[in-house]
Amino acid sequence: MSESWPTSGVDLHLELDPATGRRTGLEQALRAAIQAGRLAPRARLPATRRLAAELGLSRGTVKAAYDQLVAEGYLTARQGSGTVVAGLPGRQAGDPHGPSGPVDVQPRHDLRPGRPDPSAFPTAAWLRSARRALGAASADAYTYGDPRGRIELRTALAGYLGRTRGVLASPDQIVITNGYVQALALLTRVLGESAPAVIATEDPGVAFHREVIRHHGSQVVPIPVDDRGARTDLLGGPGFPRVGAVELTPAHQYPTGRTLDPERRRALVDWARSGDRLVIENDYDGEFRYDRQPIGAIQGTAPDHVAYVGTVSKTLGPALRLGWIVAPRHLLRPLAEAKRHHDHHTESLGQLALADFIARHAYDRHIRACRLRYKRRRDLLLARLRSRSRPPSGLAVHGIAAGLHALIGLPSGGPTEQDVLDAAAARDVALGRLGDRWHEPGDRPQGVIVGFGTPNEHAYPAALDALTRVLDACGP
């Protein structure tokens, strides 16, 4: 029978790794040969005795390896015809290009908005907090926890948000999320529990957040923005669609940088109170206000009608994926249930580290240091833009009282967004495009968004030089 064996240990190039056990090594080698197609479907394997002799293994070892692979479905043991390779689907080699995913090619001068300077991350202090928090954590910190998040962090946040943002929260009213996107996803789910909700979002605003709302089953309608912020005076009016919630950025409108006017705040709260309606207050960069103290959160004036959302994405960085919702009481149970069905709860170690970081005022110190850093950068940006004598003239800089970005409005008759972005691309400068922020394309004001938080400290002056050259190049 030996001449009918189509394969042998040698033919198979079975390379047994001496580090693994003999049986395990043989199994891995056979599995790899089958997966790679070197052993084709229906190929017969050598009898156990023969392969054992060829490889210097015991017959029992080979038999055990075959049995294992039969159990896993790689091989089939047929009465009378020995062991054969099972039918497997065609294999292809790994695709080195991967699926879609935003391919994040790093530009030379990164002035994209929405990202803080990664080099500002307080690595040593953070690791100290993580070590302390883990050392002090009880056993329940290592297992499944409350879907709202760790009580240590919710307690620290309740104090911090009350003190710095005027948020009225007890720890049991806070739900920890994986950053803003998940907070918006959970709120959308809860609002649309019985029927799809309609949520108004700012126009211009963040396009991705509109996508997130739609992905989670609700509709989006625009609420226009003017120089006093979102037009909340339109809510409930005859021409405005009926909406159950408004998502907006009152402290520092994104991307125009306006602060919501007191009258508009009042109109918003009145509208929310006059029905079963919700304000989603996106306080994405409320910590960074340069020329006066921060505007307190609307939530403090209407806690039963506002879901306040904050994150560490602009202070410590988006990579931590840590955010929080301070929710009206009637939404707490559904929010906790939605969170549980999304991912049980946010991972605990980062939460414990942040709780320690806040409680020891390392968070305050970090924010103060960042505020100084970003204020200097803003001042440098303004000085540079003002000192330009070259075209395009008439540039208007908006929204620079706070935050990590400026909107440069391009006057009509001058260069368009596309002109500036083309000039920027030619110099490997990345900027944000105002045009991407409108709900609908059309004949809109033109502008580009400069994220002055993004470059690291030593790269910032060169980035400003490059920006200046971009603007100079757009002249006639």
Place this chain on the structure above:
Amino acid sequence: MSESWPTSGVDLHLELDPATGRRTGLEQALRAAIQAGRLAPRARLPATRRLAAELGLSRGTVKAAYDQLVAEGYLTARQGSGTVVAGLPGRQAGDPHGPSGPVDVQPRHDLRPGRPDPSAFPTAAWLRSARRALGAASADAYTYGDPRGRIELRTALAGYLGRTRGVLASPDQIVITNGYVQALALLTRVLGESAPAVIATEDPGVAFHREVIRHHGSQVVPIPVDDRGARTDLLGGPGFPRVGAVELTPAHQYPTGRTLDPERRRALVDWARSGDRLVIENDYDGEFRYDRQPIGAIQGTAPDHVAYVGTVSKTLGPALRLGWIVAPRHLLRPLAEAKRHHDHHTESLGQLALADFIARHAYDRHIRACRLRYKRRRDLLLARLRSRSRPPSGLAVHGIAAGLHALIGLPSGGPTEQDVLDAAAARDVALGRLGDRWHEPGDRPQGVIVGFGTPNEHAYPAALDALTRVLDACGP
């Protein structure tokens, strides 16, 4: 006019914290007084000049504080009638009991299934990995990243899963998730993209996973389990509902502990291949097999039809919320998009730490140590159950070749689940109930599930003693 002032600084009990600035302090005090209701809606505030004199502040400071609170909506400035407190909704004190949320009262003897021993968490080694990983990380580790997760972790996992579980994966085929629940949520979303999907899950199985599937818009049907594992032979048969996917635990069925029989594996894969169908392979404790080596993953034999899901929840603990999907190529783009719309991506620092932990073989070492620990516990449990001479007799112990739990079947005619659980509750012993795992209640086999991984090492013998007393107490 002074006599008409209804409030004064003294009446308000404004306690200015000397640590904050004067203006900030005044604002905080006013905000707190309004929030607490000490300053009622429509109450008129003292004129700036008067309050300044009373508090020993400059008039400009008081004016600035009033302006700030007008901007925030706490106060209203009325022409001719000074500054009044704005109308605010009724306030209630914080509810100390919080919303729903699973209240996790710690039992004295915790033998609930599904949780590893928290004291086994390798804190020092994990922190070393975190420190090394952060030290080596590039700037992009601190900002928004690929929705599939960090390439460092996906690369480490591709090697690890191929070596230990026979999973066929390149790094670009892996999507990092926040544990199993999110993996199942994302797969459900993707399967139900165009129309609600129907997914078969094991009966008995994990009730919460059925809820997760329904929460994300798909339907669930049962696939029965017998002593050869899930009845995959029924799939596609005349009596079985048409389903687009099967979610199951082939290496160690939960909770019966069966390994899916080779014939059943083949039937499953044949069924998946014969149509556009998906197997969701939940490999929740594939690392822990005691009496023979682990059964390799089905994914290795049918990578185009299996979404393999694993986590660190049983090895390092559920608190880390780290899991992975190895997905067929055609699902990668929709999975990455779903992940992005759920929470952008899983937080990066834990991913980087785990990548380092795997790459340095600390993960292998940890799992080997845990395997020994849990094998010892299983042996102790079996010895204890076998040595019992008291009723109930006829107990059958299932599923103890692997994993962190055993199913104790209760013979008919003897005590019921409820009898055992009542006896356990009386002794503060927490066990799992088989009855909770069925799709539909009814006249089902009775059993309790013992999670022998949950107690910490020194608490385990006492937990076994308590379990013995519970079983003894259930006799006639």
